[in-house]
Amino acid sequence: MKPFLADNFLLNSSVAETLYFDFAAKQPIYDYHSHLSPAEIALDFRFKNISQIWLQGDHYKWRAMRTAGMNEESITGNASDKEKYLAWTKTVPKCIGNPIYHWTHMELKRPFGISGKLLSADTAEDIWAQTESMLAQREFSARGILKQMNVKYIGTTDDPLSSLEYHKQMQDDASFNVSVTPSWRPDKVFKIELDGFCEYMQTLGKLANIDIISFDNLLTALDRRIQHFEIHGCRTADHGIENMRFAPVPDEYTLNQILKKRLAGNTLNDIEINQFFTGVHVWLAEKYCQLGWVMQMHIGPQRNNNSRIFRKFGPDAGCDSMSDKPFSQPLARLLDAMDVAGKLPKTILYTINPAANEMLATMVGNFNDGSIAGKVQFGSAWWFNDQKDGMERQLEQVAQLGILSQFVGMLTDSRSLLSFTRHEYFRRILCNKIGDWVVNGEAPHDINMLGGIVNDICYQNAKTFFAKPE
The missing domain is CATH 3.20.20.140 (Metal-dependent hydrolases)
Incomplete structure (x- = not known):
């Protein structure tokens, strides 16, 4: 195995x-x-948290979240970035067999270097804090990610x-x-x-x-x-x-x-x-x-x-x-x-x-x-x-x-x-x-x-x- x-x-x-x-x-x-x-690339945009770079505008994820029973407020509504991210962490474990499950963990591995840890409600806070800290670094600006x-x-x-x-x-x-x-x-x-x-x-x-x-x-x-x-x-x-x-x-x-x-x-x-x-x-x-x-x-x-x-x-x-x-x-x-x-x-x-x-x-x-x-x-x-x-x-x-x-x-x-x-x-x-x-x-x-x-x-x-x- x-x-x-x-x-x-x-x-x-x-x-x-x-x-x-x-x-x-x-x-x-x-x-x-x-x-x-x-604009994000030209201005070398810095994302404040992983929700901004992961969930904004991604209709693949929105579709999965609706299917998993998440309410629209936590998908495209006025919920905070953190609340939308937490809804996503509840969705991901339900996506076994969907390429989203692979992509999500591959994206944590590269560029964030997070491996051996599955995204879920249990790991949500640790991954939020870890990625938030990394996104504040120059290597994780828009251009920094392209270079990585x-x-x-x-x-x-x-x-x-x-x-x-x-x-x-x-x-x-x-x-x-x-x-x-x-x-x-x-x-x-x-x-x-x-x-x-x-x-x-x-x-x-x-x-x-x-x-x-x-x-x-x-x-x-x-x-x-x-x-x-x-x-x-x-x-x-x-x-x-x-x-x-x-x-x-x-x-x-x-x-x-x-x-x-x-x-x-x-x-x-x-x-x-x-x-x-x-x-x-x-x-x-x-x-x-x-x-x-x-x-x-x-x-x-x-x-x-x-x-x-x-x-x-x-x-x-x-x-x-x-x-x-x-x-x-x-x-x-x-x-x-x-x-x-x-x-x-x-x-x-x-x-x-x-x-x-x-x-x-x-x-x-x-x-x-x-x-x-x-x-x-x-x-x-x-x-x-x-x-x-x-x-x-x-x-x-x-x-x-x-x-x-x-x-x-x-x-x-x-x-x-x-x-x-x-x-x-x-x-x-x-x-x-x-x-x-x-x-x-x-x-x-x-x-x-x-x-x-x-x-x-x-x-x-x-x-x-x-x-x-x-």
Whole structure:
């Protein structure tokens, strides 16, 4: 029987241990998609207690706490930081089998160095005091944690309206050796059907110094904001897509009429919504190609299912789930429209529903053209899939239906500075998977070759893939 969270955690063979400790564990972290606050990093924020760095904005934990019977006051309400933390310590022991249980104790181990002590109501006071004392030290400021975790790159998630002032501050700080760049998140631009679209167009137009009354005006505004992001080091666009759409667009006149109809307050039909989605995406893809940006598509969440909580707290409150709506056909037609026009950028596709894993793993092979290794990728196990068996399934399907050695690896997709241990979690699972293949005679016992592949997946592939062209 292995001790819990021992050095060989998730590593079930000597081959896996060698691959992890001699290769994976030494690699820096290239976190190309996160929801970290640029302000916290730029200002080198000091957290007063572990509740602030652990629980604020973490809908994974909020969801678990509700399920464990904690009241909303101690989750998102006006309870004190300490009271929310105590509610969390009562929740964690009930989470055996959920990756949250692993992540929680891994985050105590790194960076706090707390091991051999399980979080519970019995240990709550000791861990609170110990972490509170450590968070007061310079090594546990926002930047201090990044240094401890060996983070080299972070891609934040930023609305086109963002000033990017904190990114500029970090760009100009020669003493800071972590690259933190914005990621363009234009969801509110292409979701023309949503409430608030017209108001967003007004705000976008004012910021871009143009009245958006036509589709051409919109493209001008977007181009100006894209250039703003480019100046601030942007390398990637991230599209959150609940419903994948496609409809042929006859000409720009059609898009012009659709936009004017919506801005006049009228309701669009499904074909018009799909045409606008398609037209904006094809145009954006061309811009990404010109600038060398990577296009990421996170596909398939069913958001804000609980209207009571949505009305009270807004989005990202822990009430999203998997959608089972098929999307292979519109996705293929959209990618094809980009490819035919020579406008398909480097692309990563993610699914929230593992039922679509094999579909995506085969879809990406349709649009790789030899110009760039792994130009179109099936992205890492995302959201509800970023646990042990979800990562294992994703790795197996990338390997069996594509080429694993070209995979760009893991990301945190997190709002917490403690979440970088998810890279360790992924790396251990990756090394164990390859180790199993060796033990079973399915891969050669060539440690240098396999170790090189591990190094690439953990760091080098992403660094190369997201690099801007010379």
